[in-house]
Amino acid sequence: MVAENQAVSGARKDLFSRALAAAPGRLHMAAHSHHLWPDATLAAQVQAWEDAAVLADHKWDKAMGHVYPAAQALVARELALPSPDSVVFAPNTHTLLAVLTSAIDRRPVRVLSTDGEFHSFRRQARRWVEAGEITLTLVESDGPDFAERFLAAARGGDFDLIFVSHVFFKSGLVFDRVWELAELARPQGPWVVVDGYHGFRAVPTDLAAVADRLFYIAGGYKYAMAGEGAAFLHAPPGFGPRPVLTGWYAEFGDLEGPPGGVGYARDASRFMGATFDPSGLYRFVAAGRMLEAEGLTTSAIAAHARGLQRTLLDRVAAGAAGPLKDATVLNPPSEAPQARFLALRHPSAQAWKQALAALGVVVDVRDDVLRIGLSIYHDEGDLEAFCAACGALA
Incomplete structure (x- = not known):
């Protein structure tokens, strides 16, 4: 079992093999909206x-x-x-x-x-x-x-x-x-x-x-x-x-x-x-x-997601995700309790979502806020792929 305050060692894509294989060209970055179903379901x-x-x-x-x-x-x-x-x-x-x-x-x-x-x-x-x-x-x-x-x-x-x-x-x-x-x-x-x-x-x-x-x-x-x-x-x-x-x-x-x-x-x-x-x-x-069987406590998954959030925002700030660097981050990661998604406000949020969807990247928008949800089936390779797709945005 994973300790309550310990992050998991890496992504557990193996637990979601069917959902991931069902759409191999899709990059699902909206685990806050519709979370992919694990194989057990x-x-x-x-x-x-x-x-x-x-x-x-x-x-x-x-x-x-x-x-x-x-x-x-x-x-x-x-x-x-x-x-x-x-x-x-x-x-x-x-x-x-x-x-x-x-x-x-x-x-x-x-x-x-x-x-x-x-x-x-x-x-x-x-x-x-x-x-x-x-x-x-x-x-x-x-x-x-x-x-x-x-x-x-x-x-x-x-x-x-x-x-x-x-x-x-x-x-x-x-x-x-x-x-x-x-x-x-x-x-x-x-x-x-x-x-x-x-x-x-x-x-x-x-x-x-x-x-x-x-x-x-x-x-x-x-x-x-x-x-x-x-x-x-x-x-x-x-x-x-x-x-x-x-x-x-x-x-x-x-x-x-x-x-x-x-x-x-x-x-x-x-x-x-x-x-x-x-x-x-x-x-x-x-x-x-x-x-429970895998030791995937809420704390452990949240720590995994928070690490990915920080890495992603570092890359966004460095310009690796194209125009996303101009968005305002409404909920930057901290040690305080954290939402399991990043909220980025920008007038082009709706257009970004549509353009990313055409590239097979799933994100979510509420008004002018782009939401990026990360979970236990994400790793740094997914962040690289996401930033590459965002780099193509106008």
């Missing part, structure tokens, strides 16, 4: 199909009796949660967000957030405002004093829901003081929801001290390497016992509720929906177990 996907064929109706005995608890346990170990029973899965974070918000009794819900949240929250929040379901206060997420401004707004306001990212998807800003919001959280409100999608398995995260007060939402699509269909929510006990938006899976187990009324499970499954495709959980478990 193919066997898991096939196993899900075979279980459905062999077990038929009884496939749910395995999916819910074995695979689901294994996925919960992986999340609990990664986040240092007191119990895996506080973890509930859903096909996507939008579903979890809608169910969670429905559990707040007050209307309109008074919400505090930022102008830098991901689209699943941004779009839904704007529509809820239009419909009169919520009132929304936004704090600008740019600027070195963001943490102080947001914490001051949270402490000084009267909110039912506080929703904010741990790692911002566009800028790569790590809001490392987000856990201080736990001091405000109460079952009667406000509820604090931390969007951990760009932090889960990217930035070492220990929720042990705040798990009884904070919600945490993330999923398998990015750094968990499992693809879609495996979003999850950590739900602190006693917060939101009876969501209005509810599926029939939430009525299994130890129930509570009014006599003759709608009963809810006491654990996180109170937020469950209904029938879903379990194959995403099969992949989630396979990828998580692979990482």
Whole structure:
């Protein structure tokens, strides 16, 4: 096993041989957006199909009796949660967000957030405002004093829901003081929801001290390497016992509720929906177990990626990547917790992405920010190839 604070010795392309071989001319530099799937997930996907064929109706005995608890346990170990029973899965974070918000009794819900949240929250929040379901206060997420401004707004306001990212998807800003919001959280409100999608398995995260007060939402699509269909929510006990938006899976187990009324499970499954495709959980478990077996801790992979980030930025600054030297680096690597992607701001970011795509190089753009995501399947040879392709940009 690799020690928690030790970087891996090199890239592990062997664990991703199928994805890399599937498109040999592609240079995938967007591990923050769609992480390539490791080989272990193919066997898991096939196993899900075979279980459905062999077990038929009884496939749910395995999916819910074995695979689901294994996925919960992986999340609990990664986040240092007191119990895996506080973890509930859903096909996507939008579903979890809608169910969670429905559990707040007050209307309109008074919400505090930022102008830098991901689209699943941004779009839904704007529509809820239009419909009169919520009132929304936004704090600008740019600027070195963001943490102080947001914490001051949270402490000084009267909110039912506080929703904010741990790692911002566009800028790569790590809001490392987000856990201080736990001091405000109460079952009667406000509820604090931390969007951990760009932090889960990217930035070492220990929720042990705040798990009884904070919600945490993330999923398998990015750094968990499992693809879609495996979003999850950590739900602190006693917060939101009876969501209005509810599926029939939430009525299994130890129930509570009014006599003759709608009963809810006491654990996180109170937020469950209904029938879903379990194959995403099969992949989630396979990828998580692979990482554990190989000693690929979040700290180890982050250290590997940080080393590559520094090397790449040195080459960019030296002009080896052509016009990228003129971009502003929004999140230069440091010893502090670091996003697993580089964010480079430049008016030509969109044009660069398109030109690189024509060369078989996959990067990602958000407005005028070019994002370059590095992971355990990257090495210095990939950096050389990337810089060579960027050198051809106008």
